[in-house]
Amino acid sequence: MADTQNKEVDQISGVETTGHEWDGLKELNNPLPKWWLYIFYATLVWAVIYWVLYPSWPLVTTYTKGVLGASQREEAIAAYDKGVADRSQFADKIVSTALEDIPQDQELLQFALANGRAAFGDNCAPCHGNGGTGAEGYPNLQDDTWIWGGTLDDIHTTLLHGIRNESDDARFGDMPAFGADELLSREEIDQVANFVASRAGQETEDGVDLAAGQVLYEDNCAACHGDSLEGIQEVGAPSLMSANYLYGNSLDEIKAQIANPRNGVMPGWEGRLDPATIKSLTVYVHSFGGGQ
Amino acid sequence: MSADTETHEGEHSEEWFASAKKIYPMATHGLFRRIKWALLFITLGIYYFLPFVRYDRGPKAPNQAVLVDMDNARGYFFFIEIWPQEVYYLTGLLIIAAVALFLMNAVAGRIWCGYLCPQTVWTDLFLWVERQVEGDRRERIALDKEPWSFSKVRKLVTKHFFWLMIAWWTGGAWVLYFNDAPTLVWQLLTFQAPMVAYMWIGILTTTTYLLAGFMREQVCIYMCPWPRIQAALTDEKALNVTYRWDRGEPRGSLKHNKKLEAQGLPAGDCIDCYQCFQVCPTGVDIRKGLQLDCIQCGLCIDACDNIMKKVGKPTGLIAYDTDENIERRLEGKEPVYEIVRWRTIAYAAIIAVVGAIMLFTLLNRDFADISVLHDRNPVFVEQSDGSVRNGYTVRLSNKRRHSRAFMLHVEGMPPNTSVEAVGADSTFAGRPIIEVGPDTTREVRVLVSSPPGEKMPHSTPVTFRITESVMGEVVTANDTFKAPGDS
Secondary structure, eight states: OOOSOOOBOOOOOOOOBBEEETTTTEEEEOEEEEEHHHHHHHHHHHHHHHHHHHHBBBBBSOOOOOOOOOOOHHHHHHHHHHHHHHHHHHHHHHSSSSSSGGSHHHHHHHHHHHHHHIIIIIIHHHHHTTOOBBEEEEEEOOOOOOOOOHHHHHHHHHHHHHHSSSSSSSSSOOOOOTTTTSSSSSSHHHHHHHHHHHHHTTTOTOOOOOOHHHHHHHTHHHHHHHHTTTOOOGGGGGOOSSOTTTTTTSSSHHHHHHOOOOOOOBBBTTTBOHHHHHHHHHHHHTTTTTTT | OHHHHHHHTTTHHHHHEOOOOOOHHHHHHHHHHHHHHHHHHHHHHHHHGGOOBOOOOOTOOOSSEEEEETTTTTEHHHHHHHHGGHHHHHHHHHHHHHHHHHHHHHHHHIIIIIIIOHHHHHHHHHHHHHHHOOOOHHOOOOOOOOOOHHHHHHHHHHHHHHHHHHHHHHHHHHHHSSSOOHHHHHHTTTSSSSSHHHHHHHHHHHHHIIIIIITTHHHIIOOOOOHHHHHHHHHSSOOEEEEEEHOOSSSSOHHHHHHHHTTTTTOOOOOOOOOOSSSSSSOOGGOSOTTTOOOOSSHHHHHHHHHHHHHOOOOOEEEEHHHHHHHHHTTTTTOOOOOOHHHHHHHHHHHHHHHHHHHHHHHHHOSEEEEEEEOOOSSEEOOOOOEEEEEEEEEEEEEEOOOOOEEEESSSSSOOEEEEEOOSSEEETTEEEEEEOOOOEEEEEEEEEOOOOOOOOOOOEEEEEEEEEETOOEEEEEEEEEEESSS
């Protein structure tokens, strides 16, 4: 340590050393200006002032609150409440605006898309996928195939009431089980399936009577799926002239669907989600690119 | 050890911290003083009045020549308008500034510190005020020692009043760069300016007052990193403010040295008058040689030259000179001045290259921009007719001051590809036309569908090209078109 009685002065600089020595190197004592020290003291004073003004010291079950009453938790809650209040203005406007007018209003559209995106992730994504591309049995909302219609109003109705659920307002369409209920023989199912596949541009099996299949189609299927396989959205009978069958386009999948059809169910969201959110979802799903 | 520590503790503050010694720089006159006054007028003149210079950019655009418009995220410098994504120009300027500092140092030491640094310029101005109110060095030393009196209080109040006025004006000018200057001045006068303006004026008034009034040379010695860097960068060929000890030593009073000369003994030209020390704004004795505290302002040169003229000796005992030349003189050689050498050429070349790149990009930059973001989920969508659709978020920027229409074309796709921009204003030959407002951007969703029956590869490189309708300006962005299949 510094020996104040016996100060050592560096030969070259003429400056006193502190007496500290490391491997032969000695530290010169060029004193710092006092204001530097005072700034350090000022920061200490500042810290004490801060303790008094703001929440700082943790205690056993609580903490010092500070005299200013500052609270980040309360600020966050206030910000959240403000967000809800700001949102409610738009939500009210969404409810009072006709569906087809929402995309015309840029501000309203931005809100509807953001609101719709959030609600879609929470409620729809489990079946329809994060990006709305669906999965086998769960319709792809991105493409241009719409079983129950792809206009804003159609989408809105489907969202409100759902499909084939317990509600009386739900969309309902029931494809008969042609095989399980023995309405058609196995050979007849092969024929009609091959006919449908041939019209949809899919590969067919050799040696199957397509003409017989056409007759069977007209007798059994055309009532719902249309004379030219275009489908009828009112009864939820999908177009068969599509590359995007809900239950698959291969011949085996077509046969399976005719023999023992799966009739998928979608819940209705009226009552579960507020009207503004359902409308936002409608606009959001419509904006995917397949909307009509 | 314990006894040792005790003595030690008692003297801690005494030993390791020292009160800053107050410096009373004396007034001087001469070439370098005149240069400093001229630069002070020019630099402060630019700083205080530039916000009021107008530059017509047409209607709906700010007409302030130099403006940083935070609200609208634009920077203006006369004919240049910078968008936030173009701040790399600032990077270029900073590179040039840094290398220019190195170049200045290689040529003539710390001319930045001595003449141009805001700390120096404002300190000079504050010192001038101090001198006007309290008098020169001797009077100021005497005044500080005087007991309190009405006249002392009056002088101090006057000085601090003018200091605060200058400091306030400094802060006031700063905020004018961030808003329309005449409007803001009126708002400030009528107390209707935004709170943030008053806050910044307050902050800069305080820093100016403290740094130029009180901290002064302490900023240069203890806060600024440049003296350390400069000391490492300087070399024996750089012109620094130098005491020519080869000529000055041995120093002594005029009488003493004359006596020595009469006896035929060696006598230097330095008469040990301490004028160089007394005029120094950082309290340096230049005769100790080049040192960190010296900002190389040249005022000691003026002071010394004045004395040398009085005593009838040649001027330039203190002058801009190099270490090399002192050595050469001692060896009896002629001094050499090599301003052009590999070091200065290299710095100048870097500045020229960076400057040229910046100028080139500035003159050739586009006034439109396009950025394309491919949908992440889903990457592609298979349609009922077998075609594949890809979705993109496309942002168009129009940097002109009028509305412009852009025609969008996607290159690299097979014929009969459908390109649809949601909300496009119209189409031409199947290509969407998108209108973008003046000086703004517009985001559109673009849906590209491959022709039905066309088997697309897993990934197709595509180019989004926008063509401006009137001038034909073309900007492109690259992306890919994805389809099912093997990668």
